Amino acid sequence: MLIGFRVITSGVVLGAILLSGCSNSAKPDEAQQEKSPVMNENPNSNTGEIQNAELIKKGVGDVIQSIKGLESELSTEADSEKIQELGKEISSNWDSIEKQVEDEYPDWYERIEKNLYPLIGESGNPDKDLENMKRLSEATKKDLQLFLKEVN
Secondary structure (H helix, E strand, C coil), X not given: CHXXXXXXXXXXXXXXXXXXXXXXXXXXXXXXXXXXXHHHCXXXXXXXXXXXXXXXXXXXXXXXXXXXXXXHHHHCCCXXXXXXXXXHHHHHHHHCCHHHHHHHCHHHHHHHHHHHHHHHHHHHCCCCCHHHHHHHHHHHHHHHHHHXXXXX
């Protein structure tokens, strides 16, 4: 009988400790949940979309500038190392916005990458096909410029 009493008492004490811990941790969550809806009731709820569009526009502008630099290199002495470096720059600039473009503009994403990735790949080739690169860079640049009009 004494053992049963100790077990029950231990269970009650342990339960009280656990419950008191639960009630303390629940209060900050409830307070946070109460604040969240107020923060989300922003009259400018499209602010995030505007910021994304601005980031995409800036990123696309950077990619276009990199492509122009590549085109300039292709039309001059065509330094293989410089072309490869510019291809990496194009890739890096595109990578900075790629996920946003893919999520928000999936059709444009596919269209742009149809020429962009072959262009980047060709820039890394030891035996570069300069005429193909010129064609790919022009097509990619045209698609990016049309895409910018869509984002505006």
